[in-house]
Amino acid sequence: MSQKRRSSAVAKRQVQAPIFAALGDQTRLALVAKLCRRQPYSISQLTHGSKLTRQAITKHLRVLQSAGIVHSVRRGRESLFEFDPQPIEGIKEYLDFVSGQWDQALSRLKSFVEE
DSSP: OOHHHHHHHHHHHHHHHHHHHHHSSHHHHHHHHHHTTSSOEEHHHHHTTOSSOHHHHHHHHHHHHHTTSEEEEEETTEEEEEEOOHHHHHHHHHHHHHHHHHHHHHHHHHHHHHO
């Protein structure tokens, strides 16, 4: 792998790592799934039907927000949270990039073995 491609791969990992970390928790994944319905939710709506407290939901939302996966909008006394698909699209692009690297490596291995 050339130095330029290696630098590009490292840069992509650094950008994507916080998103993977934020999604690496089942509670946060459940929150993202709920927020994917394309409507804003308050913390009390997100807490409804959960065994978690509002404080716990808020903590998880802050992690998702710092990764750019959700953002909040203030409406009156409430903060409403919405899903932002852009970081997830970035993850898809990164996984496609990694998949391409694996395909190339497997192709080189196949050529080597067949020689």
